[in-house]
Amino acid sequence: MGLLTRKELMESSNAFSLAQQQLREAAATFGIEADLVEVLAACKRSVEVSIPVTMDDGSINVFTGYRVIHNNARGPSKGGIRYHPSVTCDSTKALAMWMTWKCALMGLPFGGAKGGVTCDPHALSLGELERLTRRFTTEIVNEIGPEKDIPAPDVGTNPAVMAWIFDTYSMNQGHSVLGVVTGKPLAVGGSLGREEATGHGALFCLQEALTRLDRTVAGTRVAIQGFGNVGSVLARLLVEQGATVVAISDSTGGIHNAEGINIAGALAHKAAGGRVSDFPGGERITNDELLALDCDVLAPCALEHVITGANAGAVKASLVLEGANGPTTPEGDAVLNDRGIVVLPDVLANAGGVVVSYFEWVQGLQEYFWKEEEVNARLQAIVTRAFAETWALHERDATSMRNAAYALGVGRVAEATMIRGLYP
Numbered sequence: 493m494g495l496l497t498r499k500e501l502m503e504s505s506n507a508f509s510l511a512q513q514q515l516r517e518a519a520a521t522f523g524i525e526a527d528l529v530e531v532l533a534a535c536k537r538s539v540e541v542s543i544p545v546t547m548d549d550g551s552i553n554v555f556t557g558y559r560v561i562h563n564n565a566r567g568p569s570k571g572g573i574r575y576h577p578s579v580t581c582d583s584t585k586a587l588a589m590w591m592t593w594k595c596a597l598m599g600l601p602f603g604g605a606k607g608g609v610t611c612d613p614h615a616l617s618l619g620e621l622e623r624l625t626r627r628f629t630t631e632i633v634n635e636i637g638p639e640k641d642i643p644a645p646d647v648g649t650n651p652a653v654m655a656w657i658f659d660t661y662s663m664n665q666g667h668s669v670l671g672v673v674t675g676k677p678l679a680v681g682g683s684l685g686r687e688e689a690t691g692h693g694a695l696f697c698l699q700e701a702l703t704r705l706d707r708t709v710a711g712t713r714v715a716i717q718g719f720g721n722v723g724s725v726l727a728r729l730l731v732e733q734g735a736t737v738v739a740i741s742d743s744t745g746g747i748h749n750a751e752g753i754n755i756a757g758a759l760a761h762k763a764a765g766g767r768v769s770d771f772p773g774g775e776r777i778t779n780d781e782l783l784a785l786d787c788d789v790l791a792p793c794a795l796e797h798v799i800t801g802a803n804a805g806a807v808k809a810s811l812v813l814e815g816a817n818g819p820t821t822p823e824g825d826a827v828l829n830d831r832g833i834v835v836l837p838d839v840l841a842n843a844g845g846v847v848v849s850y851f852e853w854v855q856g857l858q859e860y861f862w863k864e865e866e867v868n869a870r871l872q873a874i875v876t877r878a879f880a881e882t883w884a885l886h887e888r889d890a891t892s893m894r895n896a897a898y899a900l901g902v903g904r905v906a907e908a909t910m911i912r913g914l915y916p
């Protein structure tokens with residue numbers, strides 16, 4: 493398949509074609525052999541399963557689930573499980589491919605995978621969610637395992653879901669297998685620092701970028717879209733470092749205050765079940781308005797494809813920190829690049845989660861657990877090394893941080909594939 497034009501890609505709105513296109517662009521820029529690109533463009537294994545679940549009212553609903561392994565040239569595959577109505581085989585393949593490059597960019601001994609169930613988890617009771625999770629795990633029990641493929645949380649799943657996956661897999665094996673899944677609760681082999689890991693990683697990336705631009709986190713004005721795991725932890729850590737968080741939002745909308753939002757108060761309000769848009773201390777704004785606010789750093793930490801060709805021209809921040817996966821479309825990316833806005837891409841900016849997942853896997857295999865300071869120090873070392881490598885390539889080749897990050901990730905997987913050789 494040749495390169496699609498941007499327009500064809502957007503019209504196809506096929507996330508996997510988009511991910512393949514990004515791979516081919518990185519490969520073309522950095523001279524990776526065409527045959528090898530075709531190997532990397534394909535997913536190694538995709539499993540689609542049906543998941544019959546007895547609902548609380550006695551009826552039976554049949555859900556569809558997927559587990560996709562994109563590549564395992566560098567080690568067992570790693571990637572989250574998403575529960576969301578928009579989950580499809582294609583979107584899961586795209587997310588699996590992005591995991592491959594992210595793990596390679598971080599230098600982790602993992603390949604990439606992703607899984608998901610097409611469902612609305614908020615519409616399910618706790619019992620229905622547990623039965624769905626246990627049946628899904630049983631359907632993919634031969635695909636996953638600590639030496640094969642290791643799931644983790646993603647949108648719509650959490651440590652409780654990971655505990656059910658761990659328990660179901662372990663019951664099938666006849667003994668506890670800590671390394672089968674990461675993002676587990678601390679009581680069943682989770683890692684200290686895992687819940688804050690993605691926000692921490694994003695903060696480390698921002699600190700590295702600002703240092704290189706002769707700026708500091710203290711005094712920086714940040715607008716954050718999404719106040720879930722990634723966005724809320726990032727907001728808290730930024731305030732601790734002296735930054736001013738001028739806007740936050742959730743799916744219901746957001747609030748803006750140029751003097752800074754009381755993040756501790758907003759966290760307590762959210763924890764009590766409140767909506768961000770109802771939190772006092774700022775004027776109400778929409779999620780679209782948040783993207784165009786006057787600020788230094790814009791951090792999209794919610795959904796895919798929010799910065800597009802249509803609204804990227806209105807972004808006033810000089811730096812975009814991608815906490816979410818895929819928040820910028822290729823068209824939006826081109827506009828940001830043309831305007832000289834530095835984009836710290838998702839594979840770099842939100843990789844803290846998978847790095848600490850790697851630590852959790854290592855701790856589980858060794859059955860020896862580290863202190864939180866140890867986890868955070870090792871996380872910082874890995875993220876800052878990956879940042880430095882990406883920044884050096886970005887400067888050397890006058891290319892975007894996204895291209896540089898892709899080139900490093902794809903190049904490492906290509907090298908491992910070449911060295912291993914094609915079997916048989």
Ligand code: NAD
Nearest residue numbers: 690718719720721722742743779793794815816817842845
């Ligand atoms: P989450 O479910 O904890 O939070 C998502 C947040 O986005 C919530 O505040 C939600 O209200 C908000 N939101 C939903 N729809 C929205 C909309 N239309 N506009 C604005 N906000 C909206 O999820 P999360 O774990 O924080 O993940 C967020 C993003 O970060 C996803 O793209 C995910 O893939 C990515 N990510 C997460 C991790 C992790 O460790 N949790 C790691 C890497 C990447």
